[in-house]
Amino acid sequence: MKFLRQVYAIVQKDLAAELRTKENLSAMLVFSLLVLVIFNFAFELQGVDITVLGSGVLWVAFTFSGILGLGRSFAAEKDKGSLEGVLLSPVDRGAMFLGKAISNWLFITVMEAVTLPLFAVLNNVAIPWFPLVPYIVMGTIGFAAMGTLLSAVASSTKMREVMLPILLFPVSIPLLMAAVKLTSGALQGREFADISNWFNILIVYDVIFLVVAFWTFEYVVEE
Amino acid sequence: MSEALITVEKLDKIFGARWALRSVSFTVHQGEIVALVGPNGAGKTTLLRIIGTLSRANAGRIHIGKIPIAEHANSARAAIGFVGHQTFMYDDLTAWENLNFYARLYDLPNIPRRIHEVAGRVGIEPRLNDVTRTLSRGLQQRLTIARMLLHNPAVLLLDEPYTGLDQVAADLLDQIMAEAKHEGRAILFSTHDLERGLAICDRAIIMKAGRIVHDLPRGAWQNLAGFMQIYARVLENPT
Amino acid sequence: MLRTSDRWLDLLGLATLILIVSGLYMAFMYAQTEVNMGLVYRIFFFHFGSIAAGMVAVLVVGIASIGYLRTGARAWDRVAEASAEIGVVFSTIGLITGSIWARPIWGAWWTWDPRLTTFLIMWLIYIAYLMLRASARDDPRVARFAAVFGIVGVINIPIVIMSARIWRGISPVLFQQTAEQQFTFGLTPEMFQTLVVCIVAHLVLFAWLLAHRTRLEALRDELVALRRARAR
Numbered sequence: 001m002k003f004l005r006q007v008y009a010i011v012q013k014d015l016a017a018e019l020r021t022k023e024n025l026s027a028m029l030v031f032s033l034l035v036l037v038i039f040n041f042a043f044e045l046q047g048v049d050i051t052v053l054g055s056g057v058l059w060v061a062f063t064f065s066g067i068l069g070l071g072r073s074f075a076a077e078k079d080k081g082s083l084e085g086v087l088l089s090p091v092d093r094g095a096m097f098l099g100k101a102i103s104n105w106l107f108i109t110v111m112e113a114v115t116l117p118l119f120a121v122l123n124n125v126a127i128p129w130f131p132l133v134p135y136i137v138m139g140t141i142g143f144a145a146m147g148t149l150l151s152a153v154a155s156s157t158k159m160r161e162v163m164l165p166i167l168l169f170p171v172s173i174p175l176l177m178a179a180v181k182l183t184s185g186a187l188q189g190r191e192f193a194d195i196s197n198w199f200n201i202l203i204v205y206d207v208i209f210l211v212v213a214f215w216t217f218e219y220v221v222e223e
Numbered sequence: 224m225s226e227a228l229i230t231v232e233k234l235d236k237i238f239g240a241r242w243a244l245r246s247v248s249f250t251v252h253q254g255e256i257v258a259l260v261g262p263n264g265a266g267k268t269t270l271l272r273i274i275g276t277l278s279r280a281n282a283g284r285i286h287i288g289k290i291p292i293a294e295h296a297n298s299a300r301a302a303i304g305f306v307g308h309q310t311f312m313y314d315d316l317t318a319w320e321n322l323n324f325y326a327r328l329y330d331l332p333n334i335p336r337r338i339h340e341v342a343g344r345v346g347i348e349p350r351l352n353d354v355t356r357t358l359s360r361g362l363q364q365r366l367t368i369a370r371m372l373l374h375n376p377a378v379l380l381l382d383e384p385y386t387g388l389d390q391v392a393a394d395l396l397d398q399i400m401a402e403a404k405h406e407g408r409a410i411l412f413s414t415h416d417l418e419r420g421l422a423i424c425d426r427a428i429i430m431k432a433g434r435i436v437h438d439l440p441r442g443a444w445q446n447l448a449g450f451m452q453i454y455a456r457v458l459e460n461p462t
Numbered sequence: 463m464l465r466t467s468d469r470w471l472d473l474l475g476l477a478t479l480i481l482i483v484s485g486l487y488m489a490f491m492y493a494q495t496e497v498n499m500g501l502v503y504r505i506f507f508f509h510f511g512s513i514a515a516g517m518v519a520v521l522v523v524g525i526a527s528i529g530y531l532r533t534g535a536r537a538w539d540r541v542a543e544a545s546a547e548i549g550v551v552f553s554t555i556g557l558i559t560g561s562i563w564a565r566p567i568w569g570a571w572w573t574w575d576p577r578l579t580t581f582l583i584m585w586l587i588y589i590a591y592l593m594l595r596a597s598a599r600d601d602p603r604v605a606r607f608a609a610v611f612g613i614v615g616v617i618n619i620p621i622v623i624m625s626a627r628i629w630r631g632i633s634p635v636l637f638q639q640t641a642e643q644q645f646t647f648g649l650t651p652e653m654f655q656t657l658v659v660c661i662v663a664h665l666v667l668f669a670w671l672l673a674h675r676t677r678l679e680a681l682r683d684e685l686v687a688l689r690r691a692r693a694r
Binding site: 002005006009010012013016017020021079080081082084085086087088089090091092222223 | 275276277278279297298300301303305307308309310311312313314315316320324325327328329330354370
Binding site: 174205213220 | 594615
């Protein structure tokens with residue numbers, strides 16, 4: 001289908017551009033690592049039950065670093081007018097959104113894939129890869145979708161990238177609540193039944209906002 | 224009678240309380256090259272961007288061939304090639320990767336062959352595998368022109384395309400536009416380089432303060448000096 | 463051409479005035495002083511009213527945002543902006559009165575109970591919405607940006623309500639009362655009547671302010687249109 005081909009073209013383009021310089025990825029990785037380290041000093045995580053607090057630390061690292069990457073992804077497009085170059089073509093605006101959201105999701109996931117083991121090492125905690133990884137993946141999907149939509153908005157305002165956290169965080173709060181609860185549930189090895197409520201919230205959030213972002217993206221990106 | 228490929232009717236564009244375009248109307252037919260001239264702030268770039276679907280007018284209608292832009296923007300886009308102030312290129316990708324990307328967005332068949340065709344046409348074939356950032360401004364402009372030609376558009380819109388081009392490249396652009404005219408495309412371009420622009424165009428539209436002041440066919444001026452007289456009078460006129 | 467007010471708007475204003483005066487009288491005179499909480503409890507009449515107005519305002523922003531995206535009509539945009547501005551004021555009052563009420567009862571200026579938490583998040587969304595409008599003021603797309611964010615923000619609210627409840631270990635079903643939300647004291651008939659009047663007074667006040675604020679914006683639009691016509 002033409003639609004999927006165009007999505008794939010956009011994802012491939014973003015990957016190729018990023019792999020050449022790796023600027024965005026390295027910035028995100030360094031930043032998330034810094035967050036992990038700073039939290040250690042800010043909250044004296046030594047004697048504390050890390051399975052309780054660690055989830056929050058992890059998701060702060062993910063989201064703060066993620067916002068960094070999300071902000072830069074659209075800023076780069078505006079620079080040489082390449083966003084307009086894409087808009088000139090008859091590409092479906094929904095395909096533009098999906099392509100951008102998928103590549104943003106990929107970059108954030110790569111950052112998370114490095115941050116998680118580092119977190120485990122720094123805090124001496126065992127990682128239950130399943131179900132923790134699926135939870136993180138699902139949380140990141142919602143975050144990337146909202147982040148892509150709102151970074152398109154933010155990059156067009158006077159405040160530019162600074163606007164993104166102001167817009168993104170308030171509307172991501174239910175997502176973060178669910179992600180943090182699920183993550184700490186996984187770290188503590190709790191039964192799924194205990195945290196299934198949060199799983200439902202996460203799914204509902206992802207589905208609703210993927211659809212909303214997909215439909216409203218064209219209103220945001222066109223002049 | 225050749226078909227009208229660009230039909231602009233009573234276009235208005237306002238930024239806040241400032242009028243950028245006031246009731247602009249004109250037509251460009253198959254095989255016509257129209258030059259858009261005027262002082263800075265006349266509205267040339269705004270006009271080209273609106274026809275190119277990058278911007279929306281506040282009032283008026285535009286048709287590309289028989290396609291109304293307002294209702295069928297994507298169909299119109301498939302028939303429009305645009306060269307603007309920015310290169311539209313991804314600096315970190317090679318020229319080839321850039322063209323490949325856009326070719327895929329336009330869903331073109333046989334992409335590698337097409338890329339070689341347009342790259343050869345603008346003379347950047349030897350540099351196709353170079354990262355765009357490393358290309359000179361002139362070469363990047365050629366690359367942008369190649370991008371414009373990729374999908375074989377019936378309508379070409381160029382906003383000050385001679386900027387940054389050396390003599391050779393500028394002559395090449397003249398050739399490309401002449402060929403396009405011969406192939407039956409409609410070409411509308413704006414320029415400050417009056418000598419060059421007037422040499423190849425069939426019509427010249429003079430704009431000032433958002434209005435079309437003159438829409439002159441080639442016969443209306445004898446030589447460059449003659450045109451400059453008309454143009455100077457437009458500039459002097461206080462309205 | 464629009465006038466700054468008309469007969470229906472004035473009638474609405476009169477109704478607002480009557481309700482406010484009645485509400486004040488009832489809140490301070492008519493309803494008896496509560497046994498456990500003393501005088502301070504009276505603030506909850508205004509707290510509930512403000513919360514009600516704040517939530518209605520959010521709903522209006524959501525509906526107006528959808529209306530704007532579907533029709534592109536400027537009128538929807540005016541309503542959305544006005545509702546957000548007024549809503550944030552009511553929400554701020556709701557938060558502050560909630561805090562003042564909480565202090566003598568729970569001994570703390572703030573608790574993370576589901577209602578206050580939800581309200582705080584709603585307040586943050588309002589603020590983000592208004593900051594977006596301010597930051598994109600000169601962009602012709604500002605109405606569309608605000609509409610998209612308005613929709614995103616409003617759809618969030620039910621999810622936030624559910625999440626805030628689960629966070630406290632309470633059933634997430636939307637319309638169920640929680641132990642904390644039930645009044646920690648019994649309501650006499652007079653108190654209940656006062657509460658109803660106060661809530662209605664707040665809602666009518668909201669409507670009146672909304673009508674005026676939208677009208678102000680419409681007048682501004684007329685002025686811009688006149689300037690444009692003259693400059694043409």
